[in-house]
Amino acid sequence: MTPVQLGRLTVRKLFEMESGPPMSMILPGVTPQDLARLAPWYQDDTLGATVDQSLCMMSMHSYVIQIDGLTILVDACNGDHKHRSIPDVDRVETPFLGNLAALGLATDDIDVVLCTHLHFDHVGWNTRLENGKWVPTFANARYLFSKREFELFSREEQESDHLRAFRDSVVPVYEAGRAELIAEDVAVHREIGDGVWLEPSFGHSAGHYSVLAQADGEPALFWGDIVHHPVQMVNPDMLMGFDEDSVLAREVRLRTLARAADERMICFPAHFRDPSAGRVMRDGEVYRYEFLP
Numbered sequence: 005m006t007p008v009q010l011g012r013l014t015v016r017k018l019f020e021m022e023s024g025p026p027m028s029m030i031l032p033g034v035t036p037q038d039l040a041r042l043a044p045w046y047q048d049d050t051l052g053a054t055v056d057q058s059l060c061m062m063s064m065h066s067y068v069i070q071i072d073g074l075t076i077l078v079d080a081c082n083g084d085h086k087h088r089s090i091p092d093v094d095r096v097e098t099p100f101l102g103n104l105a106a107l108g109l110a111t112d113d114i115d116v117v118l119c120t121h122l123h124f125d126h127v128g129w130n131t132r133l134e135n136g137k138w139v140p141t142f143a144n145a146r147y148l149f150s151k152r153e154f155e156l157f158s159r160e161e162q163e164s165d166h167l168r169a170f171r172d173s174v175v176p177v178y179e180a181g182r183a184e185l186i187a188e189d190v191a192v193h194r195e196i197g198d199g200v201w202l203e204p205s206f207g208h209s210a211g212h213y214s215v216l217a218q219a220d221g222e223p224a225l226f227w228g229d230i231v232h233h234p235v236q237m238v239n240p241d242m243l244m245g246f247d248e249d250s251v252l253a254r255e256v257r258l259r260t261l262a263r264a265a266d267e268r269m270i271c272f273p274a275h276f277r278d279p280s281a282g283r284v285m286r287d288g289e290v291y292r293y294e295f296l297p
């Protein structure tokens with residue numbers, strides 16, 4: 005993705021890695037008709053002629069927003085050295101920090117970290133291993149976590165990768181005094197309509213928030229995990245395997261796609277492959293996605 009300039013707002017992508025579980029596992033409702041409808045505008049060598057031959061190939065990346073001298077990181081990927089049950093992301097070492105340096109940024113330059121939700125693939129780089137301890141990667145940053153989601157994970161007892169991530173990538177930030185537990189509708193910088201602000205989008209997870217930004221230019225939407233893969237555009241009604249509340253998640257997905265199209269937002273999905281950023285366009289009853297050049 006080339007840097008996107010929207011008025012006073014600059015958005016750049018910070019790539020970590022890709023991962024492609026079977027399509028039938030992530031989006032069990034995908035049909036051959038969906039793949040056929042997707043094919044004219046989305047070519048991807050991990051999509052086959054049938055659902056069984058297709059992967060749900062997803063990119064893991066952060067976005068770096070710069071506005072009025074402030075540098076904001078949206079989502080924090082998987083992180084290095086973290087123990088997970090999924091082999092693709094277990095104790096990985098990725099070029100994430102090198103890619104940050106390639107953007108001309110040091111970890112100390114990040115002022116704010118926004119995690120759309122606290123799933124393991126959105127919090128990993130919140131911390132890094134230093135002398136056997138997890139310490140905040142971005143030592144100067146305020147980390148804004150959903151209070152609702154933080155409290156739920158604090159009470160959670162069922163072992164999972166998300167709970168492991170909470171322990172190694174969220175709690176150490178909190179204990180270091182860098183976390184702010186927030187309602188999911190706060191202004192992060194300046195005000196709604198001119199700056200960066202959050203809106204609740206519960207469903208995929210209990211405290212999921214979307215990040216919106218606008219500053220003398222087109223509106224930007226960072227929708228986190230509301231939509232995972234372009235095939236959901238042609239069938240936004242279908243359930244996604246890892247939505248915590250699938251009914252609510254579907255409502256949020258339908259509402260978000262309609263709004264993104266009607267308000268001509270520039271979208272920055274958490275998991276679309278390069279070039280990632282684009283516009284949602286109406287296509288009859290459903291949608292297609294127009295990637296930015």
Ligand SMILES: [Zn+2]
Nearest residue numbers: 123125229274
């Ligand atoms: Zn995710």
